[in-house]
Amino acid sequence: MTRTLPDMEWRHRTGLDHLLQVLEAGEGMSRYVGGAVRDSLLGLPVSDVDIATRLLPQHVMNRLQNAGIKAVPTGIDHGTVTAVLSGWPVEITTLRRDVETDGRRATIAYSDDWREDAARRDFTINALYADPLSGEISDYFSGLKDLEEKRIRFIGNAAERIEEDHLRILRYFRFLARFGIPDPQAEDYRVCVAKTNSLMALSRERIADELMKLLAVSDPLPALRLMVDGSIFAPVLPEIERSGLDRLARLIERESGSGAEPSSLRRLAALLQPDSRTADAVGARLKLSNKARKRLALAHDAAWSHIHKPAELAYRIGRESAVDRLLLDSSRPIADARGLLSWEKPSLPIGGGTLVKKGLAAGPLVARALQKVEQRWIDEDYPGAERVNAIADEIVDQLLQDSQNS
Incomplete structure (x- = not known):
C-alpha cells in the first residue's frame, strides 16, 4: 500500500507553495526529504524542512532570485542553497552521488536519480522522500518498515558507510535514542563498536555537536548504555564510564520532577566524575565555548559547596549553574531547584x-x-x-x- 505524507501544519507555511512552483515540484523535479518526512510520519513537530531537487545549484539560485525569494548559497559548492521564506529557512540540495570520501568529507557529483541520492544517505529512515503535491512517499531502502519497527539501519554496508563519514557512529546512537529500540545483537551496532577508533579522526567540534544532540533526547540512557558497553567513548571521552550512567539516571528523574528543561551540558556533567578539573578538561577537549566550559566546571566546583541557600548560590554563580548543582546533588530537595527556575537576580540597591x-x-x-x-x-x-x-x-x-x- 502506498504511504502518503500527513497533512501537517508545516506544509502550509507562508511562501512554501510558491517555492514549490519555482522548483517545479509539480513536474517531478523536487521532493521533500529526510527529517521533515520522517517526523511527519511519526506525528512529531517539524522544524527544519529540506527539499531535494534535480535542478543544479546555480539554477536554483537563479530561479529563487528571479522569483523574489531570498536565496543564500549556504553550501552551494556541495549542492545546497537556502531559501528564506518569511524568516524561516528551507534547505534545497541538488541530488548527489559520492565520488570519493575520506571519513570526514566527500567529493560529490550531481545526479538526477532519486535512488542514487538516497543511497548516499546514512540511515534508511532518513532516506524517505515525499512528493510535495500528492504526498506520495518514495522509499528505496525499506525505511518505512524500519521506522515502524523502531530499527536504525545503515543504508547498504554499515562498515562502508562509517568509512565514508566516521561521525555516523555517533549519529547511529543519536537516532537510536530518538527513534529506535536498542539491540546489543544488532549487526550495525557491532560494526559501530568495531569501528570506534575511527572517531579519533574527527574534529572535536563535530563530536561535541553530535554528543550534545544525543544528550538532549528525552531519554538517552538506553543508547548511552550500549555506547558504554561497547567502549564507544573510550577513544575520545574515556572519562565517561558506567558510574556516570547512574548519575545521569538520577539527574533525568530530578529534571522531570523539578520541571526543569533537559540540559545537554548538565547531563554531560552528570556523566563525568564530580570534579571541576575533569569537567574543565573535557570542555576544553570538546572545544566548547568559554561560557559552556565554565558552566560545565561550575557544576562540580567544590569552592561553592559551603553555600546552602539556593537563592544565594544562584546570586553568586548564576541561576543556570545553581540549578545544575542542585539537580546533580541528589541529597538536595528537588524543590530547591524548582524554586529557582523563574528566579531573577536582584541588584544591590546601594553602591x-x-x-x-x-x-x-x-x-x-x-x-x-x-x-x-x-x-x-x-x-x-x-x-x-x-x-x-x-x-x-x-x-x-x-x-x-x-x-x-x-
Missing part, C-alpha cells in the same frame, strides 16, 4: 559612593564595607533600599568605630 557619603574614606575599606552590606542583604533575603540603607549605617558605624579604636 560604594553612598558609603563614602556616610563617612568612609574611598579605597579598600569601602570595598570591605560593601561586601559586608551585600552579605547581610543576601542573608535577609534581598530586602529593599530602606532596609539596606539601615544595614549600611550599622556597618559603616562599626567600621568607623573600629578604626578609631585601633
Whole structure:
C-alpha cells in the first residue's frame, strides 16, 4: 500500500507553495526529504524542512532570485542553497552521488536519480522522500518498515558507510535514542563498536555537536548504555564510564520532577566524575565555548559547596549553574531547584559612593564595607533600599568605630 505524507501544519507555511512552483515540484523535479518526512510520519513537530531537487545549484539560485525569494548559497559548492521564506529557512540540495570520501568529507557529483541520492544517505529512515503535491512517499531502502519497527539501519554496508563519514557512529546512537529500540545483537551496532577508533579522526567540534544532540533526547540512557558497553567513548571521552550512567539516571528523574528543561551540558556533567578539573578538561577537549566550559566546571566546583541557600548560590554563580548543582546533588530537595527556575537576580540597591557619603574614606575599606552590606542583604533575603540603607549605617558605624579604636 502506498504511504502518503500527513497533512501537517508545516506544509502550509507562508511562501512554501510558491517555492514549490519555482522548483517545479509539480513536474517531478523536487521532493521533500529526510527529517521533515520522517517526523511527519511519526506525528512529531517539524522544524527544519529540506527539499531535494534535480535542478543544479546555480539554477536554483537563479530561479529563487528571479522569483523574489531570498536565496543564500549556504553550501552551494556541495549542492545546497537556502531559501528564506518569511524568516524561516528551507534547505534545497541538488541530488548527489559520492565520488570519493575520506571519513570526514566527500567529493560529490550531481545526479538526477532519486535512488542514487538516497543511497548516499546514512540511515534508511532518513532516506524517505515525499512528493510535495500528492504526498506520495518514495522509499528505496525499506525505511518505512524500519521506522515502524523502531530499527536504525545503515543504508547498504554499515562498515562502508562509517568509512565514508566516521561521525555516523555517533549519529547511529543519536537516532537510536530518538527513534529506535536498542539491540546489543544488532549487526550495525557491532560494526559501530568495531569501528570506534575511527572517531579519533574527527574534529572535536563535530563530536561535541553530535554528543550534545544525543544528550538532549528525552531519554538517552538506553543508547548511552550500549555506547558504554561497547567502549564507544573510550577513544575520545574515556572519562565517561558506567558510574556516570547512574548519575545521569538520577539527574533525568530530578529534571522531570523539578520541571526543569533537559540540559545537554548538565547531563554531560552528570556523566563525568564530580570534579571541576575533569569537567574543565573535557570542555576544553570538546572545544566548547568559554561560557559552556565554565558552566560545565561550575557544576562540580567544590569552592561553592559551603553555600546552602539556593537563592544565594544562584546570586553568586548564576541561576543556570545553581540549578545544575542542585539537580546533580541528589541529597538536595528537588524543590530547591524548582524554586529557582523563574528566579531573577536582584541588584544591590546601594553602591560604594553612598558609603563614602556616610563617612568612609574611598579605597579598600569601602570595598570591605560593601561586601559586608551585600552579605547581610543576601542573608535577609534581598530586602529593599530602606532596609539596606539601615544595614549600611550599622556597618559603616562599626567600621568607623573600629578604626578609631585601633
